[in-house]
Amino acid sequence: xxxxxxxxxxxxxxxxxxxxxxxxxxxxxxxxxxxxxxxxxxxxxxxxxxxxxxxxxxxxxxxxxxxxxxxxxxxxxxxxxxxxxxxxxxxxxxxxxxxxxxxxxxxxxxxxxxxxxxxxxxxxxxxxxxxxxxxxxxxxxxxxxxxxxxxxxxxxxxxxxxxxxxxxxxxxxxxxxxxxxxxxxxxxxxxxxxxxxx
Amino acid sequence: xxxxxxxxxxxxxxxxxxxxxxxxxxxxxxxxxxxxxxxxxxxxxxxxxxxxxxxxxxxxxxxxxxxxxxxxxxxxxxxxxxxxxxxxxxxxxxxxx
Amino acid sequence: xxxxxxxxxxxxxxxxxxxxxxxxxxxxxxxxxxxxxxxxxxxxxxxxxxxxxxxxxxxxxxxxxxxxxxxxxxxxxxxxxxxxxxxxxxxxxxxxxxxxxxxxxxxxxxxxxxxxxxxxxxxxxxxxxxxxxxxxxxxxxxxxxxxxxxxxxxxxxxxxxxxxxxxxxxxxxxxxxxxxxxxxxxxxxxxxxxxxxxxxxxxxxxxxxxxxxxxxxxxxxxxxxxxxxxxxxxxxxxxxxxxxxxxxxxxxxxxxxxxxxxxxxxxxxxxxxxxxxxxxxxxxxxxxxxxxxxxxxxxxxxxxxxxxxxxxxxxxxxxxxxxxxxxxxxxxxxxxxxxxxxxxxxxxxxxxxxxxxxxxxxxxxxxxxxxxxxxxxxxxxxxxxxxxxxxxxxxxxxxxxxxxxxxxxxxxxxxxxxxxxxxxxxxxxxxxxxxxxxxxxxxxxxxxxxxxxxxxxxxxxxxxxxxxxxxxxxxxxxxxxxxxxxxxxxxxxxxxxxxxxxxxxxxxxxxxxxxxxxxxxxxxxxxxxxxxxxxxxxxxxxxxxxxxxxxxxxxxxxxxxxxxxxxxxxxxxxxxxxxxxxxxxxxxxxxxxxxxxxxxxxxxxxxxxxxxxxxxxxxxxxxxxxxxxxxxxxxxxxxxxxxxxxx
Numbered sequence: 001x002x003x004x005x006x007x008x009x010x011x012x013x014x015x016x017x018x019x020x021x022x023x024x025x026x027x028x029x030x031x032x033x034x035x036x037x038x039x040x041x042x043x044x045x046x047x048x049x050x051x052x053x054x055x056x057x058x059x060x061x062x063x064x065x066x067x068x069x070x071x072x073x074x075x076x077x078x079x080x081x082x083x084x085x086x087x088x089x090x091x092x093x094x095x096x097x098x099x100x101x102x103x104x105x106x107x108x109x110x111x112x113x114x115x116x117x118x119x120x121x122x123x124x125x126x127x128x129x130x131x132x133x134x135x136x137x138x139x140x141x142x143x144x145x146x147x148x149x150x151x152x153x154x155x156x157x158x159x160x161x162x163x164x165x166x167x168x169x170x171x172x173x174x175x176x177x178x179x180x181x182x183x184x185x186x187x188x189x190x191x192x193x194x195x196x197x198x
Numbered sequence: 199x200x201x202x203x204x205x206x207x208x209x210x211x212x213x214x215x216x217x218x219x220x221x222x223x224x225x226x227x228x229x230x231x232x233x234x235x236x237x238x239x240x241x242x243x244x245x246x247x248x249x250x251x252x253x254x255x256x257x258x259x260x261x262x263x264x265x266x267x268x269x270x271x272x273x274x275x276x277x278x279x280x281x282x283x284x285x286x287x288x289x290x291x292x293x294x295x
Numbered sequence: 296x297x298x299x300x301x302x303x304x305x306x307x308x309x310x311x312x313x314x315x316x317x318x319x320x321x322x323x324x325x326x327x328x329x330x331x332x333x334x335x336x337x338x339x340x341x342x343x344x345x346x347x348x349x350x351x352x353x354x355x356x357x358x359x360x361x362x363x364x365x366x367x368x369x370x371x372x373x374x375x376x377x378x379x380x381x382x383x384x385x386x387x388x389x390x391x392x393x394x395x396x397x398x399x400x401x402x403x404x405x406x407x408x409x410x411x412x413x414x415x416x417x418x419x420x421x422x423x424x425x426x427x428x429x430x431x432x433x434x435x436x437x438x439x440x441x442x443x444x445x446x447x448x449x450x451x452x453x454x455x456x457x458x459x460x461x462x463x464x465x466x467x468x469x470x471x472x473x474x475x476x477x478x479x480x481x482x483x484x485x486x487x488x489x490x491x492x493x494x495x496x497x498x499x500x501x502x503x504x505x506x507x508x509x510x511x512x513x514x515x516x517x518x519x520x521x522x523x524x525x526x527x528x529x530x531x532x533x534x535x536x537x538x539x540x541x542x543x544x545x546x547x548x549x550x551x552x553x554x555x556x557x558x559x560x561x562x563x564x565x566x567x568x569x570x571x572x573x574x575x576x577x578x579x580x581x582x583x584x585x586x587x588x589x590x591x592x593x594x595x596x597x598x599x600x601x602x603x604x605x606x607x608x609x610x611x612x613x614x615x616x617x618x619x620x621x622x623x624x625x626x627x628x629x630x631x632x633x634x635x636x637x638x639x640x641x642x643x644x645x646x647x648x649x650x651x652x653x654x655x656x657x658x659x660x661x662x663x664x665x666x667x668x669x670x671x672x673x674x675x676x677x678x679x680x681x682x683x684x685x686x687x688x689x690x691x692x693x694x695x696x697x698x699x700x701x702x703x704x705x706x707x708x709x710x711x712x713x714x715x716x717x718x719x720x721x722x723x724x725x726x727x728x729x730x731x732x733x734x735x736x737x738x739x740x741x742x743x744x745x746x747x748x749x750x751x752x753x754x755x756x757x758x759x760x761x762x763x764x765x766x767x768x769x770x771x772x773x774x775x776x777x778x779x780x781x782x783x784x785x786x787x788x789x790x791x792x793x794x795x796x797x798x799x800x801x802x803x804x805x806x807x808x809x810x811x812x813x814x815x816x817x818x819x820x821x822x823x824x825x826x827x828x829x830x831x832x833x834x835x836x837x838x839x840x841x842x843x844x845x846x847x848x849x850x851x852x853x854x855x856x857x858x859x860x861x862x863x864x865x866x867x868x869x870x871x872x873x874x875x876x877x878x879x880x881x882x883x884x885x886x887x888x889x890x891x892x893x894x895x896x897x898x899x900x901x902x903x904x905x906x907x908x909x910x911x912x913x914x915x916x917x918x919x920x921x922x923x924x925x926x927x928x929x930x931x932x933x934x935x936x937x938x939x940x941x942x
Contacts, residue, residue, distance in 0.1 A: 078254045079207055186246050
């Protein structure tokens with residue numbers, strides 16, 4: 001049984017170590033990618049071209065719901081990995097499925113939010129602000145959607161194969177991805193929403 | 199089998215919730231100037247990001263931890279260059295007039 | 296869309312190309328079918344995950360693209376060879392200079408360098424392959440699909456025509472309504488995915504797969520430059536990804552990032568483009584520096600002078616390269632503070648670069664220099680590149696740049712940096728590592744023709760551009776009047792272009808000649824070289840090293856030879872684990888290419904439907920648990936005995 005002191009299963013082979021390091025480097029690239037989108041948003045955030053502004057659109061309650069859904073999903077994903085390291089497959093899957101549901105909930109609220117903005121008259125074509133806003137948020141939302149698909153694939157693989165060195169590594173990597181999306185959201189929440197509502 | 203309580207994760211989660219609520223409070227319920235508010239909530243965001251990187255993502259474990267730390271530090275440096283540089287270049291000078 | 300809008304019509308040059316392309320493709324299919332080589336191609340090349348074969352495919356693609364970009368260049372030279380020339384019209388000239396730039400940087404320089412890195416770097420660090428062999432194949436195929444998509448633009452739909460920098464507002468929908476710039480946005484995006492994956496792959500390979508004993512400061516210099524270039528790729532390519540995505544959204548989906556009408560900012564495009572574009576210059580030049588370092592050390596028969604300062608200066612160049620991008624648009628109207636800061640950071644780059652030049656010179660000092668072809672290219676590089684560097688410092692001064700900006704002086708400068716810095720390096724690398732790739736040397740005598748024609752042609756072509764540039768000729772001018780007095784300069788330049796082309800032809804002939812007649816009996820180490828890649832057979836065995844060597848020095852192979860450690864004991868040879876071939880990368884990339892093609896023509900529904908193919912590829916890959924296979928020790932021993940002979 002894997003105890004906390006020995007090397008976790010996901011680090012047990014050299015290929016696994018390399019995959020995990022490679023994914024961290026990919027996350028470095030993702031930081032650059034989102035930074036570029038943030039830079040674009042900051043440069044264009046005041047270019048409303050007569051369309052709706054941040055103050056007209058953002059509703060604190062909706063944003064907080066999304067924030068706590070995603071934050072909690074990051075927490076439950078962490079617990080899933082914790083169970084994986086204890087080699088407890090069923091508990092791991094329970095936390096993972098909870099993570100999925102929270103992620104889907106986040107997406108549901110985000111899509112509703114976008115529909116609301118479109119009704120208020122802000123689309124990607126309205127203004128430079130609209131383009132930058134939807135692209136930044138959309139890229140994040142697309143990442144979340146991909147993450148959900150990815151987690152589903154891995155649940156199938158864990159069900160079929162159990163917790164092996166390979167599935168543990170894959171699961172650990174998807175957890176890194178998932179936490180990273182929450183980290184990005186912290187900055188969206190702070191510098192897009194809170195700043196926009198100030 | 200030894201079951202450990204996931205202390206790291208619980209602490210990380212609580213810290214994140216608290217920081218989020220504090221940020222909302224500072225941004226919407228206080229009378230600081232916008233600049234000061236941005237600095238404070240920005241600091242909260244960075245702190246929360248590190249909480250997640252270390253407590254949820256185990257950035258500092260594994261054999262490659264030095265590589266990880268260099269990698270993430272360099273990415274943060276790039277993020278600062280890209281964001282601050284773009285804003286500086288495009289909102290000063292003729293672009294501002 | 297009507298058929299005559301789909302295919303480009305009305306230009307005899309393009310019609311000729313269309314016919315030639317059609318005939319070549321039919322000819323290739325017929326030839327491969329006749330020779331019954333489809334299965335071989337598929338098994339040995341299309342599905343390969345072997346870093347050496349992938350590297351060779353990159354190099355072949357690079358040579359083809361060199362030809363394409365070179366023809367574009369020659370057409371420009373022909374058009375400007377005399378005043379009021381009427382060979383190309385303005386539109387066609389715009390298309391040609393755009394594709395020349397894109398093809399040469401992204402589809403010639405990048406694959407040549409990534410190809411040589413692929414072949415050499417794992418061998419230099421004593422590894423069996425890269426960290427992620429299948430991902431490596433995916434990198435190649437996405438690059439290749441992107442390159443092909445870009446290349447068909449001139450016969451199907453029309454080429455991009457807003458320059459390789461594609462500045463807005465010109466590159467926007469309003470002023471470039473045709474599909475040309477969609478090709479730019481989408482083909483580069485696809486190729487960029489592959490490059491980013493290569494960068495990650497190389498970093499992990501170097502950090503995790505070095506032979507035991509090879510500390511970071513014992514790595515060969517080419518491996519060091521590969522590592523730093525890969526870091527820059529990971530740092531810079533996501534910016535290009537975003538910039539191109541925003542361009543796509545603007546052009547195809549009506550967004551307003553760069554269009555002034557709804558509050559967008561065209562200068563944002565310049566900013567993002569050069570945030571990627573400047574590091575890109577260093578991405579291509581750093582591995583080239585590494586190649587020169589290897590070649591100069593080998594043919595001076597000395598170890599590299601100032602190894603540690605070399606490493607420090609590479610890292611310094613990489614660090615600074617992320618902080619200089621504004622020098623490409625000083626005249627955009629930035630504040631004085633912005634221009635001043637970027638002027639200083641730009642000039643600072645000259646310091647570590649100068650350190651490297653001196654280190655190369657000191658490596659040669661008191662060495663017993665052998666004037667092999669590879670070494671000749673390295674020798675020619677130093678003075679030519681220095682001219683490029685010094686004019687670069689002139690351009691770095693923001694105030695003076697208002698005079699030079701967008702003149703032919705700039706064009707001459709960056710050709711003096713990129714051709715010696717990258718093309719000479721690629722030639723040096725090809726002559727040097729050719730035996731490792733193919734098991735025979737390129738002919739030295741034909742190589743001399745190649746060298747002298749190319750170097751003389753290069754100087755004749757680009758030196759006059761400095762003078763017409765200082766005389767006020769702006770870049771991208773498709774015609775000029777006799778009264779400007781530039782006719783003589785540009786005439787010389789055009790003749791230089793022909794000599795340059797003759798040099799390239801000599802290389803092609805050299806490859807043909809050597810393939811047919813060169814000796815195959817050259818052993819593993821034909822140059823008496825210094826680093827580990829020469830401890831393998833020529834061409835290299837599929838598993839690279841029968842036994843992974845223990846490393847004690849940065850010129851490890853040299854030391855092995857001196858100490859007589861370059862032998863193999865039968866009991867050390869074990870079964871070797873190898874990754875299996877995979878069809879997923881090529882199929883997945885083709886799916887991306889098809890979606891990209893539909894997006895270019897803004898057939899969004901079709902693109903959405905075919906995106907299912909991309910998702911299917913991702914799912915298939917997720918369920919692929921193939922764990923590779925083993926080569927039995929006995930077979931390894933047989934192979935080793937065959938090439939070592941003395942066992």
